[in-house]
Amino acid sequence: MDIKKEFGKRLNQLRKDRKMSQEKLAELSELNRPYISAIEQGKRNVSLEVISKLAQALDIEIKQFFEA
Amino acid sequence: MDIKKEFGKRLNQLRKDRKMSQEKLAELSELNRPYISAIEQGKRNVSLEVISKLAQALDIEIKQFFEA
Numbered sequence: 001m002d003i004k005k006e007f008g009k010r011l012n013q014l015r016k017d018r019k020m021s022q023e024k025l026a027e028l029s030e031l032n033r034p035y036i037s038a039i040e041q042g043k044r045n046v047s048l049e050v051i052s053k054l055a056q057a058l059d060i061e062i063k064q065f066f067e068a
Numbered sequence: 069m070d071i072k073k074e075f076g077k078r079l080n081q082l083r084k085d086r087k088m089s090q091e092k093l094a095e096l097s098e099l100n101r102p103y104i105s106a107i108e109q110g111k112r113n114v115s116l117e118v119i120s121k122l123a124q125a126l127d128i129e130i131k132q133f134f135e136a
Binding site: 003004007045046047048049051052061062063066067 | 071072075113114115116117119120129130131134135
């Protein structure tokens with residue numbers, strides 16, 4: 001699987017584990033909901049700063065995005 | 069420390085641990101040496117695909133960039 005798809009799948013999983021909506025994640029990360037949706041679909045090559053915002057919004061460490 | 073500086077510092081450390089030059093890392097990752105240098109200085113907001121290329125070139129898992 002490519003890295004964008006892997007990351008998107010993992011983001012989706014971590015968000016759902018927390019019972020958080022895409023809207024809530026968008027609000028907390030200061031990103032917009034369609035962008036969150038595109039990331040989860042593996043369609044965005046996100047940057048370090050976006051990865052960092054998503055980790056903060058989910059209250060996790062960045063490395064958790066890259067653990068199985 | 070901001071995430072770009074943290075990532076750059078960690079990349080520099082992992083590269084030196086392997087006694088690999090910036091030139092060699094550039095060659096293996098299909099990036100260019102000035103770009104590697106800028107990343108190590110914390111000046112680049114690298115993307116997932118670049119992070120993935122660097123991990124492959126260093127023969128590590130992506131999560132190792134985000135571990136202390």
